[in-house]
Amino acid sequence: MLADMTENAYAAGAYAGVGVIVMIVSFAIVDLLTPGKLRHQLWAERNRNAGILVGSNLLAVAIIVTAAIVAxxxxxxxxxxxxxxxxxxxxxxxxxxFLVIDALTPGKLGEILVHPESHPAVWVQGIAHIGVAVIIAASIL
Structure with a gap:
C-alpha cells in the first residue's frame, strides 16, 4: 500500500510538473497572440477579456493532460x-x-481581447480553445 502511494505520488508530481510547464507555454503563446503584456492586462488592468481567454486556455490544457493520464x-x-x-x-x-477566428471576423481579435470593455468574441475564442481540447482528449481516449 505504501509503495503504491509512493508510486502514485511520484506520478502525480511528474504529471503536475509537465502540466504546469505546458500551461506556462500556453500562457506565452496567448501573450504572443495579443498586443501588449498579458501579465499587465491580467494583474494591473484586471482585464476580464484577458482573464477569460487565459482561463479557458489553461482549462483546455488541463483537459488534454487529464485525457493523457487516463489513456x-x-x-x-x-x-x-x-x-x-x-x-x-x-x-x-x-x-x-485564434488566427482563423481573427481572419474571419471583423476587427483585430487580439485588440478586442485586451480591450477593457467586455466583448462576446472573447467567449467565442475561449469556447473554441475548450472545444479543441475536448476533440484532442477524445482522440487520445
Missing part, C-alpha cells in the same frame, strides 16, 4: 509522452484557431 493506464512514461505530444498539438491548433 496511459498507469504507464507513467507513456502518459508523460502523451501529455507532451498531445498538448503540443493542442497548443498549435488553439493558436491556429
Amino acid at each position: 496511459s493506464e498507469g504507464r507513467l512514461l507513456e502518459g508523460l509522452t502523451y501529455t507532451v505530444v498531445y498538448s503540443a498539438i493542442g497548443l498549435i491548433v488553439m493558436g491556429v484557431t
Whole structure:
C-alpha cells in the first residue's frame, strides 16, 4: 500500500510538473497572440477579456493532460509522452484557431481581447480553445 502511494505520488508530481510547464507555454503563446503584456492586462488592468481567454486556455490544457493520464493506464512514461505530444498539438491548433477566428471576423481579435470593455468574441475564442481540447482528449481516449 505504501509503495503504491509512493508510486502514485511520484506520478502525480511528474504529471503536475509537465502540466504546469505546458500551461506556462500556453500562457506565452496567448501573450504572443495579443498586443501588449498579458501579465499587465491580467494583474494591473484586471482585464476580464484577458482573464477569460487565459482561463479557458489553461482549462483546455488541463483537459488534454487529464485525457493523457487516463489513456496511459498507469504507464507513467507513456502518459508523460502523451501529455507532451498531445498538448503540443493542442497548443498549435488553439493558436491556429485564434488566427482563423481573427481572419474571419471583423476587427483585430487580439485588440478586442485586451480591450477593457467586455466583448462576446472573447467567449467565442475561449469556447473554441475548450472545444479543441475536448476533440484532442477524445482522440487520445
